[in-house]
Amino acid sequence: MKLKKIILTVIISLMPFSSAFAADVLNSGDTAWIIVATALVMVMTPAGLALFYGGMSRYKNLLNTIAMTFVAYCLASVIWMMWGYTLAFGPDKGGIIGGLENLFLAGIGVNSLTGSIPTYVFALFQMTFACITVALVLGSIVDRMKFSSWIVFTVLWVTFIYCPIAHWVWGGGWMGNMGALDFAGGTVVHINAGVAGLVLSLVVGKRIGYGKEAMFPSSITLTGLGAALLWFGWFGFNAGSQLAADGVAGSAFLVTNTSASMAALSWMFAEWIVNKKPTVLGIASGVVAGLVAITPAAGFVNLPASLVIGLVAGVLGFYGVAVLKQKIGYDDSLDAFGVHGICGIWGALATGIFANPAITEGAKGLIYGNPKQLWIQFVSIIATAVFTAVGTIIVIYVTKLITGGLRVEEESEIVGLDSSIHGERGFEIQEV
Numbered sequence: 001m002k003l004k005k006i007i008l009t010v011i012i013s014l015m016p017f018s019s020a021f022a023a024d025v026l027n028s029g030d031t032a033w034i035i036v037a038t039a040l041v042m043v044m045t046p047a048g049l050a051l052f053y054g055g056m057s058r059y060k061n062l063l064n065t066i067a068m069t070f071v072a073y074c075l076a077s078v079i080w081m082m083w084g085y086t087l088a089f090g091p092d093k094g095g096i097i098g099g100l101e102n103l104f105l106a107g108i109g110v111n112s113l114t115g116s117i118p119t120y121v122f123a124l125f126q127m128t129f130a131c132i133t134v135a136l137v138l139g140s141i142v143d144r145m146k147f148s149s150w151i152v153f154t155v156l157w158v159t160f161i162y163c164p165i166a167h168w169v170w171g172g173g174w175m176g177n178m179g180a181l182d183f184a185g186g187t188v189v190h191i192n193a194g195v196a197g198l199v200l201s202l203v204v205g206k207r208i209g210y211g212k213e214a215m216f217p218s219s220i221t222l223t224g225l226g227a228a229l230l231w232f233g234w235f236g237f238n239a240g241s242q243l244a245a246d247g248v249a250g251s252a253f254l255v256t257n258t259s260a261s262m263a264a265l266s267w268m269f270a271e272w273i274v275n276k277k278p279t280v281l282g283i284a285s286g287v288v289a290g291l292v293a294i295t296p297a298a299g300f301v302n303l304p305a306s307l308v309i310g311l312v313a314g315v316l317g318f319y320g321v322a323v324l325k326q327k328i329g330y331d332d333s334l335d336a337f338g339v340h341g342i343c344g345i346w347g348a349l350a351t352g353i354f355a356n357p358a359i360t361e362g363a364k365g366l367i368y369g370n371p372k373q374l375w376i377q378f379v380s381i382i383a384t385a386v387f388t389a390v391g392t393i394i395v396i397y398v399t400k401l402i403t404g405g406l407r408v409e410e411e412s413e414i415v416g417l418d419s420s421i422h423g424e425r426g427f428e429i430q431e432v
Contacts, residue, residue, distance in 0.1 A: 040236025052226025060416025062426035095174035139334035140197030186296025194341020227284035255306035262310030263290025289317030352377030
């Protein structure tokens with residue numbers, strides 16, 4: 001019997017690893033790549049998004065926008081390691097939420113593995129997604145929300161909105177089991193953040209003077225730099241979501257860059273035709289629109305599909321920002337819904353259309369003979385939007401009870417939040 005075990009062990013060691021065996025073996029190449037990808041995604045929030053949003057805010061609120069982005073990242077980082085990870089990726093409880101077995105990362109050690117990478121690395125990678133998702137919501141209420149209220153909102157929203165949806169899709173919950181495809185966060189990140197931003201902007205109300213006075217961005221230069229950093233970090237966001245250094249990761253990298261480039265061009269030309277000028281802000285916004293749209297599809301679609309996804313995303317993003325917002329009349333300051341919500345919805349649907357089984361086995365969309373996938377994607381979009389909208393309203397009113405209100409005083413809003421809240425100035429204005 002002992003000899004048989006030895007022979008069997010030798011045979012297994014000589015065989016190419018199947019996925020079953022590989023799931024229990026540390027792969028140093030995969031681990032190194034996901035550590036790098038985690039760092040790339042980390043750069044997206046306190047650097048890329050802070051500059052992107054900060055540059056679009058008015059000069060008197062630049063530092064407040066950066067501060068709120070920073071604090072969102074810090075809070076979500078701590079929440080995730082304390083209880084967020086276990087709610088999202090702990091043992092499944094009825095397809096709805098993860099159990100508390102991994103509270104404060106209990107039961108996870110340096111030798112614990114998720115697939116072929118350390119669970120600590122996986123937890124850190126997923127943490128960066130939680131961080132940027134809540135930070136994206138910020139774009140809807142720049143210029144007018146209390147700093148203290150934003151802190152409370154962030155804690156509650158990450159806990160009760162982000163974590164359940166992450167579990168539904170990626171943690172063994174009902175949406176993933178239904179067959180919904182979301183490679184890197186179309187529903188979990190972008191539709192979730194976009195809808196939450198829309199709801200929050202409607203409850204907080206319009207900025208003083210909105211629609212009556214010009215509200216110029218403080219620095220399109222900062223916004224352009226922020227967009228470039230977001231683009232750079234997004235390669236970790238999408239290609240890293242394969243959780244392996246392999247061909248699918250390479251394909252995700254390729255289609256991510258292509259979609260972003262195509263969307264930047266389509267937004268630029270749409271704006272050029274309609275407004276007669278191709279702006280830097282439009283090009284930068286188009287890049288982000290294309291990145292958003294390709295996110296759920298990145299590991300499932302080929303190059304031609306990414307061109308179509310990007311082309312449509314640029315036009316839809318421009319329409320959402322330049323037309324839809326004006327028609328409806330809501331004040332989503334930096335277009336969290338117009339870009340992330342609308343293009344996230346398009347990306348989720350496009351995944352159901354273009355998912356190619358030649359890229360990832362089992363991912364089969366409409367044009368490859370599986371119309372059911374498009375219906376599944378539609379259900380996942382509606383479920384995410386409804387849960388996020390209702391849940392965010394509840395979180396908003398609990399926040400109001402705790403902090404006494406969401407909005408800054410009128411005088412503070414007029415003076416600017418940089419000086420009234422932080423006692424600092426982003427720009428020195430020369431008196432003439």
